[in-house]
Ligand code: ZN
């Protein structure tokens with residue numbers, strides 16, 4: 001039985017215990033300091049919250065891990081199987097030296113790795129508390145675990161993918177001429193929750209010329225007949241794993257005559273990249289598979305970002321599908337394949353699916369058709 005904390009189901013204790021042990025092994029003698037956030041959720045089943053008071057999971061090279069937590073926030077961790085995991089809870093009250101408490105667990109370590117998104121105030125205070133230890137980033141250590149999803153994680157990504165597919169299937173209910181991007185975005189955000197997400201993490205409705213800006217969010221621009229509209233949406237399901245999917249819509253017949261032919265190139269590029277995914281090929285080769293198709297058609301300068309990013313407890317995580325990343329893909333790696341073509345001042349298009357590397361190929365988490373959706 002999975003335990004349930006207020007924030008969602010917690011993985012089995014055996015899974016968490018093995019993650020803690022593998023993190024310690026991957027750290028190879030370096031002490032780990034894991035602040036609240038996705039790394040903490042991965043290792044303990046609960047992201048916690050980061051504030052000015054120190055909360056930190058301390059994993060020494062030897063000996064029991066400890067969760068240093070302000071006494072007033074400790075009840076927030078009650079739902080976790082900390083005893084079963086062998087994690088000692090060290091509470092502190094205002095006026096006590098929390099950094100010293102964390103540092104005590106790491107005495108004798110000459111290297112201490114801090115999780116990537118630890119607030120600077122805690123990083124610098126830990127440096128003062130352990131002046132002889134060299135600080136490094138824990139990201140490269142923890143990503144070795146988080147990058148390879150187990151069956152339950154893939155199942156959560158599948159659930160997230162199906163939920164966001166259901167939202168895309170309904171976009172025609174809201175995307176109409178005369179409404180603003182913000183109005184359409186508010187309806188989509190509601191649907192993201194209705195269809196099974198905990199929260200709508202991001203909603204991009206980029207209409208007409210705004211579509212040429214890949215991270216445009218929402219604006220008061222009124223959607224017009226003939227607009228091409230990029231809709232890029234996602235959020236986490238209860239397990240904490242995220243969806244992220246983009247489809248491109250046309251409100252009636254596109255105004256620009258070049259849309260159909262250009263979109264066909266984008267479709268081919270996205271499919272070529274998905275088809276190239278299998279174990280043993282490099283992340284950068286997937287980027288190249290999409291980019292080569294777009295460049296060969298003469299649109300190379302209009303594809304202005306990497307082809308994809310890993311996804312899991314974070315929307316953007318390793319592995320990045322980008323030129324220069326020679327990482328070889330392995331079963332369980334999950335990432336987006338999302339080439340785009342952006343025509344400044346006129347329109348843009350992007351197609352984005354999440355895929356997972358399988359033993360012998362690829363499994364897409366999104367199943368919606370890839371055509372330009374003409375409403
Ligand atoms: Zn993005």
Ligand code: ZN
Pocket residue numbers: 232233244245246338352
């Ligand atoms: Zn996206």
Ligand code: ZN
Pocket residue numbers: 244309336338352
């Ligand atoms: Zn994405």
